[in-house]
Amino acid sequence: MGNTTYYHSVMLEKEKCKGCTTCLKHCPTEAIRVYGGSAHIIKERCIDCGACIQRCPYHAKVAVTDPLTRLSDYKIRVALPAPTLYGQFKGLTDIGRLLDALIAIGFDDVYEVARGAEYVSQEIAQRVKNRKVHNGMPLISSACPAIVRLIQVRFPELLDNVVDVISPMEAAALAARKRVCRNMSAAPEDVGIFFLTPCPAKMTEVRAPQSIHKSNVDGVISIMDVYGQLNAQIKTARHFDNLQHAGSHGVAWAQTGGEMLAVGVENALAVDGIENVIQVLESIENGDLSDLEYFEGLACVGGCLGGPLTFENTYVAKNRLRRLSEKLPRLEAPDGEERELTSEELRTQLLFQPNPAMKLDDNLYVALQKMERIEQIYANLPGLDCGSCGSPSCRALAEDVVLGFAVELDCIFKLKQKIQQMSKQMVDISETTRK
Amino acid sequence: MPLIAEVFPVEKDDFVTAGEASAKIKRTLKKLGVDSALLRRISVCSYEVELNLVIHSLGGTIDFQVTQDSVMLLVKDRGPGIANLELAMREGWSTAPESVRMMGFGAGMGLPNMKRNADEFDIKSEAGVGTEILMKFRLK
Numbered sequence: 001m002g003n004t005t006y007y008h009s010v011m012l013e014k015e016k017c018k019g020c021t022t023c024l025k026h027c028p029t030e031a032i033r034v035y036g037g038s039a040h041i042i043k044e045r046c047i048d049c050g051a052c053i054q055r056c057p058y059h060a061k062v063a064v065t066d067p068l069t070r071l072s073d074y075k076i077r078v079a080l081p082a083p084t085l086y087g088q089f090k091g092l093t094d095i096g097r098l099l100d101a102l103i104a105i106g107f108d109d110v111y112e113v114a115r116g117a118e119y120v121s122q123e124i125a126q127r128v129k130n131r132k133v134h135n136g137m138p139l140i141s142s143a144c145p146a147i148v149r150l151i152q153v154r155f156p157e158l159l160d161n162v163v164d165v166i167s168p169m170e171a172a173a174l175a176a177r178k179r180v181c182r183n184m185s186a187a188p189e190d191v192g193i194f195f196l197t198p199c200p201a202k203m204t205e206v207r208a209p210q211s212i213h214k215s216n217v218d219g220v221i222s223i224m225d226v227y228g229q230l231n232a233q234i235k236t237a238r239h240f241d242n243l244q245h246a247g248s249h250g251v252a253w254a255q256t257g258g259e260m261l262a263v264g265v266e267n268a269l270a271v272d273g274i275e276n277v278i279q280v281l282e283s284i285e286n287g288d289l290s291d292l293e294y295f296e297g298l299a300c301v302g303g304c305l306g307g308p309l310t311f312e313n314t315y316v317a318k319n320r321l322r323r324l325s326e327k328l329p330r331l332e333a334p335d336g337e338e339r340e341l342t343s344e345e346l347r348t349q350l351l352f353q354p355n356p357a358m359k360l361d362d363n364l365y366v367a368l369q370k371m372e373r374i375e376q377i378y379a380n381l382p383g384l385d386c387g388s389c390g391s392p393s394c395r396a397l398a399e400d401v402v403l404g405f406a407v408e409l410d411c412i413f414k415l416k417q418k419i420q421q422m423s424k425q426m427v428d429i430s431e432t433t434r435k
Numbered sequence: 436m437p438l439i440a441e442v443f444p445v446e447k448d449d450f451v452t453a454g455e456a457s458a459k460i461k462r463t464l465k466k467l468g469v470d471s472a473l474l475r476r477i478s479v480c481s482y483e484v485e486l487n488l489v490i491h492s493l494g495g496t497i498d499f500q501v502t503q504d505s506v507m508l509l510v511k512d513r514g515p516g517i518a519n520l521e522l523a524m525r526e527g528w529s530t531a532p533e534s535v536r537m538m539g540f541g542a543g544m545g546l547p548n549m550k551r552n553a554d555e556f557d558i559k560s561e562a563g564v565g566t567e568i569l570m571k572f573r574l575k
């Protein structure tokens with residue numbers, strides 16, 4: 001923790017960026033500015049949600065994930081497929097075949113994240129059931145790292161309500177390492193655990209964890225990067241019959257409402273799309289959803305099936321996943337001898353910390369003075385929020401000016417005014433000198 | 436002297452923009468780095484009072500001011516006023532019409548919650564004239 005270095009998976013490929021300002025408006029934390037002909041990401045504010053990746057018409061925003069070649073860094077390689085992966089393949093009727101294909105492309109073992117999700121669901125259900133004081137706000141899911149980071153930046157007062165359970169990915173990674181070390185009597189450091197991700201936010205969760213000391217995931221590979229190879233192997237790969245374990249509830253986590261369903265809370269709400277999630281978080285903050293018990297917010301429309309690194313159309317994938325799930329039993333996390341993870345292991349180790357990137361100043365009085373200046377500058381801007389200045393709105397430009405990152409004349413309307421003024425002065429001067 | 440002062444007009448029955456004043460107030464307070472617990476209290480008060488203007492009043496204003504040591508919300512409306520203040524302050528008391536209850540409002544907890552969450556709370560009302568509510572919050 002204490003990630004002052006701000007690791008990020010979302011990056012700009014400068015050569016591709018045309019400086020068009022499309023991404024500017026869609027960043028939920030106002031973390032993008034355009035100057036010198038290209039976009040720039042303010043690293044303190046970026047939450048790696050991938051909204052800009054999905055919007056950029058020139059594909060200049062990219063997600064940095066690990067290449068498949070990283071597999072060779074380890075003696076034993078375990079794949080952790082996100083349940084989202086299951087919905088990507090046309091004609092796939094048996095999840096087991098897909099897991100076989102993972103072995104065929106170079107993994108030695110597979111542990112389904114959907115299985116991890118079953119453990120996590122059980123823990124969350126306990127938290128909701130045993131909650132003693134209801135502070136007028138629901139418990140909030142910690143599964144989508146982009147939403148957790150959004151809360152850290154924009155809704156820090158809700159952090160206490162984010163559930164203290166690790167993510168299904170981390171649960172799966174922990175269980176996988178234990179299993180492989182036991183069954184193959186391998187040293188923990190010889191085992192490489194690779195998550196197959198639908199999004200850059202998960203890469204960031206692994207590289208800069210917020211609620212645990214160190215991630216159990218060793219590498220994060222984009223679903224897009226393995227799609228082709230897996231598709232080629234699905235029909236022909238050798239069959240193993242012990243790879244598929246997760247039930248329908250674990251698999252359901254890939255889509256919006258899946259977590260809610262698996263946790264089994266009556267009065268819960270599931271929302272997807274980061275703008276929608278922001279609206280609901282505002283309502284929670286206003287005390288307007290005071291009877292709600294659980295809130296599942298996902299940054300991507302459609303949930304993880306709509307992640308920026310997925311191959312298939314969200315709704316096509318959703319339908320496939322539904323049909324695959326229908327064949328699966330509804331499983332609880334295993335008990336007794338079979339149980340792979342303890343409640344203690346499933347608990348987060350650190351408290352989520354607020355990210356003060358939106359604050360004007362640490363000192364309230366100084367912040368107030370800056371705010372006063374911002375209001376003055378803002379009052380003189382045209383209020384069109386056109387983005388031509390390179391800041392996402394007139395107010396954001398006023399803020400940037402006060403914080404020293406921009407000048408008022410970055411506003412093209414201000415500039416025009418100034419030029420008109422100056423040319424008038426020139427005329428005046430030349431006329432007086434002629435006399 | 437307030438360093439920040441903004442007056443938000445709020446119109447009767449305008450459910451389309453209802454909540455926008457509170458949202459702006461919250462945004463400002465977050466930029467100022469106001470402490471989480473306090474921010475929550477102010478959010479609840481400004482939202483409840485804004486919705487009361489939309490639902491129960493003939494329209495009015497929220498005057499939002501921040502000084503070095505306090506946040507103030509001064510809310511004034513153009514009527515109809517509250518005939519029995521004691522009743523209005525009671526938990527669960529509401530005169531919200533059925534149409535509004537169908538929208539999920541009218542639990543009768545707004546005024547009691549404002550009183551509970553503000554450091555200072557003062558309400559004056561005259562039937563036929565209007566209502567005035569002053570809420571203050573101490574910074575630190």
Ligand SMILES: Nc1ncnc2c1ncn2[C@@H]1O[C@H](COP(=O)(O)OP(=O)(O)O)[C@@H](O)[C@H]1O
Nearest residue numbers: 487491492523529530531541542543544545546
């Ligand atoms: N600005 C106002 N003008 C007139 N009446 C009001 C106003 N604010 C509150 N009231 C009255 O006080 C009652 C209680 O308000 P409140 O506690 O917010 O509950 P609710 O809004 O759910 O009815 C309202 O039902 C209404 O009769």
Ligand code: SF4
Nearest residue numbers: 144199299300304307
């Ligand atoms: S919804 Fe899923 S895919 Fe999208 S950012 Fe969150 S975790 Fe990643």
Ligand SMILES: [Mg+2]
Nearest residue numbers: 483487545546
């Ligand atoms: Mg009310």
